[in-house]
Amino acid sequence: MAKRVVLLGGGVGGSMVSNQMARQLKSEILAGEVEITVINESDEHVYQPYFLYMAFDQAVPADAKRSERLVLHHLVKLVVGQADRVDCEQSAVLMADGSKIAYDFLVIATGSRPAPETVPGLVEGGHIFYTEEGALKLRDALHDFKGGRVVITVGVPHKCPVAPVEFTLMVRDWLNTHGMEDSEVLYTYPIGRLHSLEPVANWAVKVFEDRNIQSRTFFNAESVDPQKQTVTSLEGDTVKYDLLVAIPPHTGQEVIKRSEFGDAGGWIPTNRHSLQMEGHDNIYVLGDATNLPISKAGSTAHFEADVVASNLVSRLRGGLGSVRYDGKVFCFIETGNDEATYIKFDYQNPPRPQTPSELIHLYKLAFNKMYWLSAAGIL
Amino acid sequence: MESDIKIIDARGSFCPGPLMELIKGIRQEPVGTVLEIWSSDRGSAKDIPEWVARAGHELVANIEENNIFKVQVKRLK
Numbered sequence: 001m002a003k004r005v006v007l008l009g010g011g012v013g014g015s016m017v018s019n020q021m022a023r024q025l026k027s028e029i030l031a032g033e034v035e036i037t038v039i040n041e042s043d044e045h046v047y048q049p050y051f052l053y054m055a056f057d058q059a060v061p062a063d064a065k066r067s068e069r070l071v072l073h074h075l076v077k078l079v080v081g082q083a084d085r086v087d088c089e090q091s092a093v094l095m096a097d098g099s100k101i102a103y104d105f106l107v108i109a110t111g112s113r114p115a116p117e118t119v120p121g122l123v124e125g126g127h128i129f130y131t132e133e134g135a136l137k138l139r140d141a142l143h144d145f146k147g148g149r150v151v152i153t154v155g156v157p158h159k160c161p162v163a164p165v166e167f168t169l170m171v172r173d174w175l176n177t178h179g180m181e182d183s184e185v186l187y188t189y190p191i192g193r194l195h196s197l198e199p200v201a202n203w204a205v206k207v208f209e210d211r212n213i214q215s216r217t218f219f220n221a222e223s224v225d226p227q228k229q230t231v232t233s234l235e236g237d238t239v240k241y242d243l244l245v246a247i248p249p250h251t252g253q254e255v256i257k258r259s260e261f262g263d264a265g266g267w268i269p270t271n272r273h274s275l276q277m278e279g280h281d282n283i284y285v286l287g288d289a290t291n292l293p294i295s296k297a298g299s300t301a302h303f304e305a306d307v308v309a310s311n312l313v314s315r316l317r318g319g320l321g322s323v324r325y326d327g328k329v330f331c332f333i334e335t336g337n338d339e340a341t342y343i344k345f346d347y348q349n350p351p352r353p354q355t356p357s358e359l360i361h362l363y364k365l366a367f368n369k370m371y372w373l374s375a376a377g378i379l
Numbered sequence: 380m381e382s383d384i385k386i387i388d389a390r391g392s393f394c395p396g397p398l399m400e401l402i403k404g405i406r407q408e409p410v411g412t413v414l415e416i417w418s419s420d421r422g423s424a425k426d427i428p429e430w431v432a433r434a435g436h437e438l439v440a441n442i443e444e445n446n447i448f449k450v451q452v453k454r455l456k
Contacts, residue, residue: 156395156399156402156403156406157395157399157403161394161395190398190399190402191396191398191399191402191426191430192398192426192429192430196393196394196395196396196398196399197393197394197396198422218429218430218433218434220402220434234434235433235434249406263407264407264408265403265406265407272388272391293387293388293389293390293391293392293395293396293397293400294392294394294395295394295395327391329394345393345394346391347390347391348391350393351393351394
């Protein structure tokens with residue numbers, strides 16, 4: 001009987017793991033010894049970094065989407081449907097339609113979900129750009145904006161940790177080039193500096209000063225008053241806004257909560273090196289779904305996918321699967337003015353930001369096109 | 380040490396970092412919960428208590444063990 005590998009989630013992590021495995025296990029799959037199945041809620045694969053560009057009308061939804069079937073290797077099976085929960089006793093994913101998909105190895109790559117509803121008033125009074133719908137609504141609001149105070153808030157936890165800084169620099173650029181140089185941009189941040197990464201925070205101090213961006217730290221948005229157009233932090237500060245752009249707190253997915261796998265936020269306890277779910281030898285977790293204290297970002301899922309795919313291939317071929325994840329993360333940072341920089345770090349080594357340049361910006365734009373090769377398990 | 384303390388292992392976390400991990404933990408746990416954050420960053424021994432004071436929670440303990448900084452915080456509201 002074939003060994004069954006099931007991947008719950010067809011985003012960055014699930015697609016990369018399945019495609020890398022299919023390339024390496026082609027003969028075993030063709031011989032009927034291994035079966036790889038991806039479960040995804042839709043047949044669309046969405047490249048989420050484009051949402052930032054959509055907000056500034058620099059991309060449209062079609063740029064960010066491909067058919068998941070076309071992203072996956074032809075030897076990978078795709079089941080489009082909603083998973084109700086994972087049943088470890090039966091080693092099976094129970095689907096909402098009543099069907100059951102059994103596994104020998106399970107890879108959980110369900111990602112995270114922006115949860116603006118957890119901040120009272122935010123849905124009614126603010127904008128987000130972490131979803132397609134939100135990015136398009138913000139694009140329209142920016143298009144119609146006549147000037148005033150733009151306030152950016154950052155919820156905890158959130159994915160893509162450099163996006164708030166990128167948005168701030170890009171919105172300043174947008175205002176300047178649309179005749180609103182006098183409009184104020186106020187960036188707020190939950191901790192006592194401008195970014196969790198200290199070198200990025202230090203770099204941002206100078207850049208914000210140069211570009212006339214105001215900032216306020218120790219600001220965790222707790223509620224929004226859409227009528228008064230104010231946002232209040234749990235630290236007790238209240239600020240007025242004309243346009244509120246929030247990076248909302250995120251939560252784990254409902255299927256994780258229904259499976260009773262996660263902590264109170266729906267994040268799955270995961271071994272930081274093996275990426276196995278704590279207490280479960282045959283379940284791996286990667287990407288935003290883990291409870292690991294690292295960036296929730298596509299690049300994190302990418303580097304974790306290399307480890308998970310390698311270890312599963314090893315174990316399916318009789319090995320022990322001993323490759324360890326070292327916490328590696330790599331992020332581009334768009335800095336406005338057609339420039340960008342990047343950071344990389346791991347559990348042992350802090351990041352060292354590079355001087356922004358046009359070349360890195362162009363590489364980021366090129367990567368946006370090359371992403372599909374990464375998802376295919378090639379790049 | 381109390382057995383119902385929620386441990387958050389944020390050693391080696393440069394991003395989001397120990398303080399953000401603590402804020403995440405406090406947001407998702409009920410009032411009265413004691414959380415203990417582990418950090419390999421010396422700065423945590425200073426910046427976590429600073430935020431705890433501003434946010435109106437209680438600093439229960441702040442100790443160093445073998446270069447690991449352990450800060451206990453009780454959610455008060």
